[in-house]
Amino acid sequence: MEPINVNQSISKNADFIEQVGIESGQPVHKCYQCGKCTAGCPVAFAMDYPPNQVIRMVQLGLKEELLRCNSIWLCATCSTCTTRCPCNIEIAHVMEVLRVMAGRSGTTPPGKAKNVELFYDSFLNTVEKYGRMFEVGTILQYNLKSKKPFNNADLGLPMFQKGKLKLGPSKVKNANEVARIFAEARRMEGGGK
Amino acid sequence: MKYAYYPGCSYHTSGKEYEASTRVVAKNLGLELVEIPDWSCCGATAAHGKSHLLNVALPARNLALAEEMGLDVTTPCASCYQQLAYANKCMIEDKKLKEKVNQVTGKTYNGTLKVKSIVEVIGSIAPEYIKAQIVKPLKGLKIAAYYGCLLVRPPKVTNFDDAENPMFLDNIMRLAGAETLDWPHKTECCGGSLAVSNLDIVVKMLNRIIKAAVECGANCFVVACPLCHFNLDMHQKSCNKMLGTSYTIPVFYFTQLLGLAMGLNQQDLQLGSHFTDTQKVLSMVG
Numbered sequence: 149m150e151p152i153n154v155n156q157s158i159s160k161n162a163d164f165i166e167q168v169g170i171e172s173g174q175p176v177h178k179c180y181q182c183g184k185c186t187a188g189c190p191v192a193f194a195m196d197y198p199p200n201q202v203i204r205m206v207q208l209g210l211k212e213e214l215l216r217c218n219s220i221w222l223c224a225t226c227s228t229c230t231t232r233c234p235c236n237i238e239i240a241h242v243m244e245v246l247r248v249m250a251g252r253s254g255t256t257p258p259g260k261a262k263n264v265e266l267f268y269d270s271f272l273n274t275v276e277k278y279g280r281m282f283e284v285g286t287i288l289q290y291n292l293k294s295k296k297p298f299n300n301a302d303l304g305l306p307m308f309q310k311g312k313l314k315l316g317p318s319k320v321k322n323a324n325e326v327a328r329i330f331a332e333a334r335r336m337e338g339g340g341k
Numbered sequence: 342m343k344y345a346y347y348p349g350c351s352y353h354t355s356g357k358e359y360e361a362s363t364r365v366v367a368k369n370l371g372l373e374l375v376e377i378p379d380w381s382c383c384g385a386t387a388a389h390g391k392s393h394l395l396n397v398a399l400p401a402r403n404l405a406l407a408e409e410m411g412l413d414v415t416t417p418c419a420s421c422y423q424q425l426a427y428a429n430k431c432m433i434e435d436k437k438l439k440e441k442v443n444q445v446t447g448k449t450y451n452g453t454l455k456v457k458s459i460v461e462v463i464g465s466i467a468p469e470y471i472k473a474q475i476v477k478p479l480k481g482l483k484i485a486a487y488y489g490c491l492l493v494r495p496p497k498v499t500n501f502d503d504a505e506n507p508m509f510l511d512n513i514m515r516l517a518g519a520e521t522l523d524w525p526h527k528t529e530c531c532g533g534s535l536a537v538s539n540l541d542i543v544v545k546m547l548n549r550i551i552k553a554a555v556e557c558g559a560n561c562f563v564v565a566c567p568l569c570h571f572n573l574d575m576h577q578k579s580c581n582k583m584l585g586t587s588y589t590i591p592v593f594y595f596t597q598l599l600g601l602a603m604g605l606n607q608q609d610l611q612l613g614s615h616f617t618d619t620q621k622v623l624s625m626v627g
Contacts, residue, residue: 171393190530190549194542222542225386226490226530231504238495247390263538264390271387271534275399279381281350290537300537303575310614312355325447326381329402332445333395 154208161209168206172245178235179203185229185239194260195219199229199239206242215250219243221261266293276330279320284313344462345407345454346374347425349418349567350382356418356567358611362596363417363459365609369474369600370466374415377406383424386534397438398445400428404456405448413455415462417596419566420533423491426456427498458492460565460595461501464509471516476604478518481625485554486510486521486595487562489569490530504528510563510595517602524557526550531572544580547572551580551588561622562592570594575616591619601626 158165169176179200186198197205197219205214214220220243229239250257257265270289274282291299307313320326352360367374384399404425407414416422432439433452443449463471488507496504507528511521529550532543551573554562564570574592581587592615600610601623612619 190546191532191535191542193545194539221390222535222539224490224530224533224535225389226533227494228490228528228530230495240495244389245393248392251391260539260542264535267534267538268387268390271385272391275382275384275387281382281385283351283354287537294538306616307355307575310616312357312614314354318350318353320381321379323381325402326399328447329398329445330395332447333392333398336441336445337392337394 152208152210157209159209161211164211165206165209168242168245168249171249172238172242174237174242175235176203176206176237176242179207179237180235182234184232184234188228188232190226190228191222191224195222199223199243202246203237203239203242206246214246215253215255216258218258218261220246220250221257221264223247263290263294266290269293272330274317276327277323278317279323279326280318282317284315285317342371342462343373343375343412344415344457345410345412346376347380347383347403347407347414347416347421348376349416349421351418351567355571358597358614359417359567359570359594362594362600362610365605366463366596366600366603367459369603369605370463370471372462375410375412377403377410377414380406383421385420385424388424394441394445396424397428397431398442400424401432401442401450402446402448404429404432404454405443405446405450408450408454413457415457415459417459417565419458419489419492420568422456422458423498429454429456430498458499458501458565460492460509460513463596463599464513468512468516471513475517475602477602477626479514479598479602479626480518481560482514482519482598482622483558483560484514484519484521484563484598485524485557485559485561486514486527487550487554487564487569487573488528489564489566490528490533492565493528510565513595513599514563517599519598519602521563522554522557522559524553524559526553531569533568533572536572536576540576540579541583543572544576544583547576547580548584548586551577551586551590555588555590559590560625561590563595563598564592565595577617589617591615591617591622593619
């Protein structure tokens with residue numbers, strides 16, 4: 149990371165720091181950088197900023213850096229950090245809030261993180277359409293969006309042979325009720341994807 | 342005991358052995374599972390990344406349907422369990438959010454239910470009752486009981502077993518006559534759905550888990566989550582291919598092995614549709 153003027157970023161992004169606190173309901177200011185979250189994080193090795201640094205960056209108002217980092221997307225939401233934090237900060241929830249904020253701001257996730265978002269989108273698209281997640285539909289859509297048409301293709305045949313893939317979705321009778329949930333949530337949260 | 346039953350979206354595909362074995366074991370243990378009519382997806386980890394409101398509202402529709410049945414909810418899938426339990430907790434604790442979510446779903450959930458994992462439901466049955474049904478003790482099995490993350494974390498949401506050293510699965514398997522191991526990666530995350538988007542990361546996570554189990558002398562895994570099963574069972578090969586390991590350790594759902602010990606029909610338990618060979622280990626039980 150380039151040298152930064154912390155005083156400037158804190159005052160410039162005071163709104164952002166406050167907003168993360170409000171949306172997550174978490175006392176992020178309490179973190180004293182013990183590093184326990186990072187010590188236990190199973191994905192830290194692949195992140196550009198490990199969890200303790202993400203929390204420190206929130207304290208310092210490093211908004212742009214946070215919204216375009218891969219950590220918030222690679223976080224698997226396993227909550228080891230949340231469980232072990234001596235300050236009772238639900239770090240996994242903070243990651244989630246940052247993910248939602250990044251989506252709202254239209255920031256494209258970098259590198260490996262991009263495909264995580266594409267998978268989530270593909271997954272939720274099938275839920276919105278059928279009321280339940282449709283595995284084949286999710287993967288086909290994901291492959292198309294990530295421009296890797298044969299991604300996971302080697303898994304398809306063995307799964308099909310074991311009866312673990314169904315070519316048609318399992319539909320909810322009142323799928324319109326599920327579509328309504330998506331539409332209403334969008335309306336109340338003011339647009340977005 | 343009667344529960345509103347939430348199968349979860351993988352119930353007839355990648356997690357079909359879990360669904361089938363849960364139903365038959367529950368029936369034989371006197372648990373009545375009544376499927377929630379017209380249940381829909383809980384949102385899983387995908388909704389977590391999109392919107393808090395959506396993340397609570399997707400499971401809330403199912404809670405509202407279960408409340409109409411007047412029954413507490415149980416589900417075999419660890420991810421569905423966590424989503425349902427989390428939404429339940431949020432709505433019970435925050436009345437404003439509850440009203441907002443009810444507006445989104447168009448259904449009324451009053452927050453009167455409990456949400457339990459099938460692990461908690463079966464693990465809370467009197468041990469002597471389960472023991473009395475064991476006709477074929479699981480002798481020779483050295484089990485690494487793998488809980489993964491969502492079944493026991495965060496404890497504010499799950500709260501039925503210890504978050505760092507859970508024992509429910511161990512205790513059930515011991516009642517079934519198996520040996521379960523003290524091993525360090527019981528609750529380490531398998532990477533979940535990251536396997537689709539970033540398999541190179543997930544094989545490293547899996548390698549740590551499988552390596553720890555093998556080094557502790559395990560000859561099989563027991564899991565309680567379709568995603569843990571998929572990653573450990575199906576992607577064991579990916580691990581071998583990408584990291585040069587040579588793991589061949591079968592991964593069972595706890596309901597499959599409990600059913601086996603109870604002498605239930607092996608076909609009903611679907612012990613033959615795994616990717617990692619199960620026969621060698623199953624032949625120990627006879």
